[in-house]
Amino acid sequence: MxxxxxxxxxxxxxxxxxxxxxxxxxxxxxxxxxxxxxxxxxxxxxxxxxxxxxxxxxxxxxxxxxxxxxxxxxxxxxxxxxxxxxxxxxxxxxxxxxxxxxxxxxxxxxxxxxxxxxxxxxxxGNPFDIASTSEPAILIGGGAGIASLMLLAVALCERGIPTLGLVGAQHRARLLSVTDLEALGIAVHIATDDGSIGHHGFVTDILRDILGKTDWKLPRIYACGPHGMLAAVAQIAADFEVPTQVAMENRMGCAMGVCLGCVCPVRIDANQIEYQRVCTEGPVFNANDIVWEF
Ligand SMILES: Cc1cc2nc3c(=O)[nH]c(=O)nc-3n(C[C@H](O)[C@H](O)[C@H](O)COP(=O)(O)OP(=O)(O)OC[C@H]3O[C@@H](n4cnc5c(N)ncnc54)[C@H](O)[C@@H]3O)c2cc1C
The missing domain is CATH 2.40.30.10 (Translation factors)
Structure with missing residues (x-):
């Protein structure tokens, strides 16, 4: 066409x-x-x-x-x-x-x-990579970021992979997708900035708490949300050595790899950083490849 x-x-x-x-x-x-x-x-x-x-x-x-x-x-x-x-x-x-x-x-x-x-x-864009995993999954979405995790939730459930949902919102009226996740059989933990429902604080607080307590061996984290939330998820994942994929939502122009409007810094090796396009190399990246402090 x-x-x-x-x-x-x-x-x-x-x-x-x-x-x-x-x-x-x-x-x-x-x-x-x-x-x-x-x-x-x-x-x-x-x-x-x-x-x-x-x-x-x-x-x-x-x-x-x-x-x-x-x-x-x-x-x-x-x-x-x-x-x-x-x-x-x-x-x-x-x-x-x-x-x-x-x-x-x-x-x-x-x-x-x-x-x-x-x-x-x-x-x-490139999808989440779940081809070679059977490890339990933790989905963590902040605000509308949870939208990027719903097809993934369906795919994980179809494969019988134990999955937990962590959903953050500014307040109760902005909470998204909880019933959709629960309809798949996923247990959901909620956090709101104002405490109007669930944990009073950031959804990343729940992530740290759960990783400290869970007896799941080697879970996998999949995250989408505001940049600051994703940076916090990446830090927590690094602390607990949990492989983590993040879906980046940088501002975007052409979405075809031409305008370079959506690039983010990615660590290629110990000495090299390269700007990669969220539209074509992403939007899904390994969390520990992204240079968050940029
Ligand atoms: C791959 C990808 C997937 C996305 N999926 C979803 C989704 O499923 N649901 C959803 O609600 N949103 C999603 N987004 C974000 C969404 O595209 C933007 O919110 C939208 O383009 C804003 O358009 P606008 O015209 O309303 O705002 P604009 O008028 O373009 O911007 C308004 C204000 O918001 C800021 N802004 C706009 N976009 C972004 C951004 N991406 N990051 C940071 N600040 C921004 C601008 O600086 C400006 O101040 C996604 C983004 C990407 C790159």
Missing amino acids: ALHAANFYGNISPELQMEDVDTMQKTRSPNTYDIQTAVLSNEEVAEAHYLLRCECPQIAQHARPGQFVHVMSSTGTGLLLRRPFTIYTVEGTQITMLYQIIGEGTKRLSEMPIGASLQVLGPL
């Missing part, structure tokens, strides 16, 4: 050269599709958080845990760039996205009614 510059960027920037678009097309994996679709539902599920559903058969077929889509209203929102969202669930030929209103793009997305036209590019 041809990828048109105007589709890709919405209102195309005059500075964007066609060679850049050619490079983007070549950079795409063969299992990435740019689909024109429509909003099937778009409901507020928690304060300032929405669940959007749309029909995307090819994306649904190829989506793997942690992968994301790049989304734009195909009738034009007046915004230059698409916005990236992790695929929250796959149900038959439909996908959902769970998103927080942050700025103009997500505000406009939240206002899109049923039937509104959407352009969805995906699935993009």
Whole structure:
């Protein structure tokens, strides 16, 4: 399927050269599709958080845990760039996205009614790697970060891997995904910044507590959330020597590896640091490869 510059960027920037678009097309994996679709539902599920559903058969077929889509209203929102969202669930030929209103793009997305036209590019990025693991899993999500862990939760449960969920939110009304995780049979621990439900404090407090007590041998941690939370998870994981994968949510431009807007510093070896693209080398990284103090 041809990828048109105007589709890709919405209102195309005059500075964007066609060679850049050619490079983007070549950079795409063969299992990435740019689909024109429509909003099937778009409901507020928690304060300032929405669940959007749309029909995307090819994306649904190829989506793997942690992968994301790049989304734009195909009738034009007046915004230059698409916005990236992790695929929250796959149900038959439909996908959902769970998103927080942050700025103009997500505000406009939240206002899109049923039937509104959407352009969805995906699935993009490297998924969580669970191919060679049978160790118990701890999923830790902060705010809308939990959205990146739901397909992973489903995959772990399908493989019979014991899984624990740690979910953090600012306050009770912003708590996400607890019932979805519990429906999979996952026990969930909750933390809120104001103590309105669960532990009063950071979700990383619970992680440290659990790792200090658990008799699970060599669990694996999978995390997504704000940068500071992920840095704290990485430190705790290092203290307890627990292998940890994190899904990074850096601001993103093209999502095709061309604009370099989403890079993060990654340690290649003891002496070398390299900037890697969250869109193509990520969004999932080993926590101890990321240079968090940058
Ligand atoms: C791979 C990936 C997957 C993502 N998945 C989800 C998801 O499933 N659910 C979800 O709610 N969000 C997700 N995000 C974040 C989401 O893409 C942004 O919140 C969204 O693009 C913000 O767009 P906006 O137009 O509303 O805000 P903007 O107007 O672009 O920004 C508003 C303000 O927020 C800040 N900001 C915007 N984006 C980010 C960011 N990524 N990191 C730090 N600060 C930022 C800006 O500096 C600005 O101050 C994901 C991001 C990535 C890269």
